[in-house]
Amino acid sequence: MQKKKISITVIRRLPKYYRKLEDLERIKISRVSSQELSDLTGFTASQIRQDLNNFGGFGLQGYGYNVKELKSNLGEILGLNSVHNTCIVGAGNLGSAIANFKGFEDAGFKIVAILDSDKDIIGKKISGIKVESSDNMEKLIKDKDIEIAVLTVSKKNAQDVAEELEEAGIKSIWNLTTADLDVSENVIVEDVSLKDSLFTLSYFMREKHN
Amino acid sequence: MQKKKISITVIRRLPKYYRKLEDLERIKISRVSSQELSDLTGFTASQIRQDLNNFGGFGLQGYGYNVKELKSNLGEILGLNSVHNTCIVGAGNLGSAIANFKGFEDAGFKIVAILDSDKDIIGKKISGIKVESSDNMEKLIKDKDIEIAVLTVSKKNAQDVAEELEEAGIKSIWNLTTADLDVSENVIVEDVSLKDSLFTLSYFMREKHN
């Protein structure tokens, strides 16, 4: 059976559902209705029910959704119920920020290596992990079974490093640089687009105050 | 005359157009067609013409668009042709990364203050700017005419600090924390949603390799 193609707009709402379910679980709330999820997320109740039903009937009529169960289901869909070995490429401030942020580790993205090409930084420790030379990239990715590379190098070096990562057999690149990367479709790229986000903020400021 | 309401999906494409026009200008290309912009951005030529025509007829039949002119027009729309005084709140690695990144300064987002509440950090210099106490927030925002706060504190403190920023009269918050902020509609919030981005990457990895 051909899997139904889920639209990107639906996919990008799932993480927010998941995070809100985490919050509910933390405060020991065990059930939630689509209307309550609507209040928490800002999406409509109808939209939420439609979204969830793309993946299965997770709810119960007259009751709503079981928080723990729905979270687990969404976690499965998002691939958050297993650990993903991750490396950081670029040990500057941004790379250090990611390495030190426990929220990603908690979500199953385990930093198993930090790489840099700067001799002055190689050998230093960041968040308890020794920075290694980018020359060892391929070996590290193979040996440590690394799936995701967090790209935190300079814009200038971003494309070259992305190509090295591709050759080294990386599956995915989480792109925190302001460069648009050109890699083969074998590699999944997710752009954070910091610059676009800031520019969008600027648009709304201008719109509001003019 | 009522300004036509432009949809958010259009707005979020504008920064990419702008960046690509910057690239073209840098390599001294003076004209570009919607088809060429399509090749650069991945949006369709038709979509690009529609998007741009929401704001005015920037092109010339039979010729295309003048790069410098279109960039200037988009810059005006995005509010990038003027300087925005900006402060960073949270002088950790993430705040330091933003402070040290010249790309934002070049785009007109001028870092005029860095704030933190940690006594051990206050007084230190980051990117040539002395870190000040968060206690001075309101005074700094008023005196230095700060419009934008880059929020780079911990998730735990994000909501409280956002409220302080609102009381201090900030216009906009660029939210780099993983918290969803609850502030009044007087304050514009743009979320970078790092966690959602990483979760989305995880979804596509799972989809591809299963």
Next chain:
DNA sequence: TAGATTGTTAATCGATTAACAATC
């Protein structure tokens, strides 16, 4: 059972694509 809330179909709305007249 009565009340509540899902799952799902149908209706609406909005965004994208196609097409081509206008015009440089």
Next chain:
DNA sequence: TAGATTGTTAATCGATTAACAATC
């Protein structure tokens, strides 16, 4: 002028909302 490419209308496609039967 002939060729190119925009601006813009119309057609299509897809996403959101509304509504309600199903059912816990």
